[in-house]
Amino acid sequence: MEAFRRHLRDRGLPVTQQREVVAAAVFFAERHVSVGDIEQGLLRQGEHVGKATVYRTLELLQSADLIQEHDFGEGFKRYEPLAARGYHEHLICLRCGRVEEFASERFERMSTLIADEHGFRHHHHRWEIYGVCPECQRRDPTARRPPTPQREEHER
Numbered sequence: 001m002e003a004f005r006r007h008l009r010d011r012g013l014p015v016t017q018q019r020e021v022v023a024a025a026v027f028f029a030e031r032h033v034s035v036g037d038i039e040q041g042l043l044r045q046g047e048h049v050g051k052a053t054v055y056r057t058l059e060l061l062q063s064a065d066l067i068q069e070h071d072f073g074e075g076f077k078r079y080e081p082l083a084a085r086g087y088h089e090h091l092i093c094l095r096c097g098r099v100e101e102f103a104s105e106r107f108e109r110m111s112t113l114i115a116d117e118h119g120f121r122h123h124h125h126r127w128e129i130y131g132v133c134p135e136c137q138r139r140d141p142t143a144r145r146p147p148t149p150q151r152e153e154h155e156r
């Protein structure tokens with residue numbers, strides 16, 4: 001939070017209570033929050049913050065490198081704090097939208113190797129694995145089959 005305040009001051013922007021509550025909503029979230037999640041959370045706390053302020057604050061947090069924006073193809077973005085969590089990758093359920101995190105040293109090393117092979121100096125990377133989570137598989141056993149059309153043709 002102190003880094004965010006500094007970032008605002010450096011840009012000559014006022015440190016408002018509204019900006020702070022939006023920042024806190026992302027910093028202390030247990031999961032990858034959407035703008036809708038943030039708004040609902042603030043309403044529950046009795047904070048009335050306009051949508052424009054939420055978006056603007058998210059932009060500021062991103063420009064300060066304090067949060068990361070994700071697009072998991074749901075039609076809206078999700079946000080999570082960058083500090084203290086360390087690098088991790090995501091598994092995204094195509095049915096319920098649940099997002100899980102994992103960290104893999106093998107993935108890290110592989111990314112560097114792939115970059116090397118293409119003459120890139122590795123800076124950072126993002127892995128996103130899309131599939132069906134265990135709960136959705138339990139609810140619908142047919143979800144366990146890979147949904148690739150090619151495969152279904154072979155089975156016929």
Ligand SMILES: [Zn+2]
Pocket residue numbers: 093094095096097098132133134135136
């Ligand atoms: Zn699911």
Ligand SMILES: [Zn+2]
Pocket residue numbers: 032080088089090101
């Ligand atoms: Zn994450």
